[in-house]
Amino acid sequence: MSLSASTETGSSLLVRPAASRPSSPGTRFSLLRRAFGPLLLVLAWAATTSAGMIPASVLPSPAGLGETAVYLVKTENLFGQMGVSLGRAVVGGAIGISLGLLLGAAAGLSRLGEELFDALLQMIRTIPFLALVPLFVVWFGIGETPKLILIALATLFPMYLNTYAGVRNVDRKVIEAMRSFGLKGPRLIREVVLPLALPSILTGLRFSLAISVLVLIAAEQINASAGLGYLLNMAQLYQQVDVILICIFIYAALGLTVDILVRTLEKSLMPWRVGIAAR
Amino acid sequence: MPQAAVFVPNDIPLQSVKPAQEPPQPDAVQVKGVTRIFHHQRVLDALDITIRKGEFIALLGASGSGKTTLLRILAGLDAPDEGEAWVPSKRTVVFQEPRLVQSKSVWRNVVVGLPRRLATRERAVRALSEVSLDHRADAWPATLSGGEAQRAALARALVREPELLLLDEPFAALDALTRLRMQRLIRELCAAHGPSTLLVTHDVEEAILLADRVLVLKEGRIAFDEIVTLPQPRRAGGEAFDRLRGRLLAQLGVHDHG
Numbered sequence: 320m321s322l323s324a325s326t327e328t329g330s331s332l333l334v335r336p337a338a339s340r341p342s343s344p345g346t347r348f349s350l351l352r353r354a355f356g357p358l359l360l361v362l363a364w365a366a367t368t369s370a371g372m373i374p375a376s377v378l379p380s381p382a383g384l385g386e387t388a389v390y391l392v393k394t395e396n397l398f399g400q401m402g403v404s405l406g407r408a409v410v411g412g413a414i415g416i417s418l419g420l421l422l423g424a425a426a427g428l429s430r431l432g433e434e435l436f437d438a439l440l441q442m443i444r445t446i447p448f449l450a451l452v453p454l455f456v457v458w459f460g461i462g463e464t465p466k467l468i469l470i471a472l473a474t475l476f477p478m479y480l481n482t483y484a485g486v487r488n489v490d491r492k493v494i495e496a497m498r499s500f501g502l503k504g505p506r507l508i509r510e511v512v513l514p515l516a517l518p519s520i521l522t523g524l525r526f527s528l529a530i531s532v533l534v535l536i537a538a539e540q541i542n543a544s545a546g547l548g549y550l551l552n553m554a555q556l557y558q559q560v561d562v563i564l565i566c567i568f569i570y571a572a573l574g575l576t577v578d579i580l581v582r583t584l585e586k587s588l589m590p591w592r593v594g595i596a597a598r
Numbered sequence: 599m600p601q602a603a604v605f606v607p608n609d610i611p612l613q614s615v616k617p618a619q620e621p622p623q624p625d626a627v628q629v630k631g632v633t634r635i636f637h638h639q640r641v642l643d644a645l646d647i648t649i650r651k652g653e654f655i656a657l658l659g660a661s662g663s664g665k666t667t668l669l670r671i672l673a674g675l676d677a678p679d680e681g682e683a684w685v686p687s688k689r690t691v692v693f694q695e696p697r698l699v700q701s702k703s704v705w706r707n708v709v710v711g712l713p714r715r716l717a718t719r720e721r722a723v724r725a726l727s728e729v730s731l732d733h734r735a736d737a738w739p740a741t742l743s744g745g746e747a748q749r750a751a752l753a754r755a756l757v758r759e760p761e762l763l764l765l766d767e768p769f770a771a772l773d774a775l776t777r778l779r780m781q782r783l784i785r786e787l788c789a790a791h792g793p794s795t796l797l798v799t800h801d802v803e804e805a806i807l808l809a810d811r812v813l814v815l816k817e818g819r820i821a822f823d824e825i826v827t828l829p830q831p832r833r834a835g836g837e838a839f840d841r842l843r844g845r846l847l848a849q850l851g852v853h854d855h856g
Binding site for chain 2: 493
């Protein structure tokens, strides 16, 4: 801790403790400050590529990338491809997330539930899901099914683990008090346990949604004829750096959207935390 | 939050305390030969207690003497190993901590668990105004001060119009000034509503100030049982007060040479 300089006025020295209050720079230019890092990167990129320091076949300039994007939208139906990918992420993710929520709540709430599926799920969790791709192709063929199952499976675990931990960590004393006031069964779970476990559940949701986009890349390598993963594979085949970069940007944008979505959810679902923990 | 805080809904036997359905009894609480054993130690040892209707009882005891165990048995949160405890079915607890549900606004906390038709905002606000907290009805519990939160917990107990009010060291976590205010408030509310009250405390002065009858629990049995004859409202101090205080402290192993 730093103390301000004291003046020597006698034998007993008094100092003014220089307490530093956390100074908030205000919310006005918050967005601008956040954008600073990415903007700097784009500037450096534009400067180096347009000056001809890096050949376009290795890293195209931002303008060149823009042209490719327009081309992709016009001839390759880029938005359609995105739609297909998002559809897969949403359907597979919805299955995995709801199953994870259900199993996590059951395991957290009852000893029976925990004994029944916790060990099994913890076991499956340690398998890298990419190792399952060949197996799923053998089992489910090369249609939509293996892709959806892969996404569902990958999103299930973050949701399960976080819901389970959230439910188990709800303050036991509060639960006991509620029981003494006659709250029990489904009403106790719905009114008290799940809301108090929400912070953990939403953390799980955040991980799961991010993973659902991530798994797309792997899932769409299974004989896809549409989707971002398909586009990425084709670009790799023909060494189209610009297309690869556009796909990467789209993935980044999707990830960011998911994050904003969950943040908004956190604020609207947990109003009691506004101004305390949420920022 | 501790990792070990495992929530398993089925590990506490529910309704281990049978509501009194026998022929009408003049007593609010009958404890007959209740024994509770923790780790081979008899925390409560064939305990007998009777609380009359409307009586305010303070239960004193050193820490670990089993006073909270007795309260938990009366509340139905724990079951005796031997013996029986008979209590009214309408009974509520004010715990040492407020134990409010953070995700519910203050007024919803007050009427939590009530049947839906009774769980109205109006009823909650009426209870909150009794503890002078109606202006905070829509606040979140996390924004309350310690004293406010404990008053909300008191409103939550009183809104159920209990025949037996169980107070488990409800003032222990409060600062001295707030504690004085809360003691006064409890005395007024108990006089107005007239439930039988069991106050578990380790504060001898608090016990003498509030109670009609003071019990001391020692080695699992009642070691001291006396009706407090001082006139209400009481003030700390005075000859009779000091004499009773000295005797109670001696019971608790603190010898007062004043």
